[in-house]
Amino acid sequence: MNVxxxxxxxxxxxxxxTEEEIQSASLQFxxxxxxxxxxxKANEEAFYxxxxxxxxxxxxLLNALVTNAEPKNREVEAARARERNAKRFGSV
Known part of the structure; x- marks a missing residue:
């Protein structure tokens, strides 16, 4: 499946x-x-x-989900993502 x-x-x-992150992900989807x-212009109303x-x-969905896991730290996760991308695509 292509995500x-x-x-x-x-x-x-x-x-x-944040609300901005929800809007951004929704727009991308x-x-x-x-x-x-x-x-x-003809599709603007339906699109937005x-x-x-x-x-x-x-x-x-986010308000309904529950977990016993500790929350993930955004900075740590971002660093991990940069590391994965560097390995996958090479250092930029």
């Missing part, structure tokens, strides 16, 4: 996910499934309406 590489996990982080980076609906679903 959007720009969409990052949002659950169980310290500090918690709608872009991916619609095939539009930016919709035409879908972004809002996906955002609402993500908020609902």
């Amino acid at each position: 959007c590489r720009n969409i990052k996990p949002l659950f169980n982080f310290d500090p918690p996910v 709608v872009r991916k499934i619609s095939g539009f980076n930016k919709p035409s 309406g879908a972004v809002e609906e996906v955002s609402a679903a993500v908020r609902q």
Whole structure:
């Protein structure tokens, strides 16, 4: 399954996910499934309406999820991702 590489996990982080991160992930998801980076005027309402609906679903999901795991530290996870990318794509 091809997953959007720009969409990052949002659950169980310290500090918690922001509204901006939810909106960004939702926008990336709608872009991916619609095939539009930016919709035409004719599709703008449907496109941005879908972004809002996906955002609402993500908020609902994140609020409903539970875990006993310690929250992940954003800085540590970002460093790990940079390390993985350096190994995969070489140092930039």
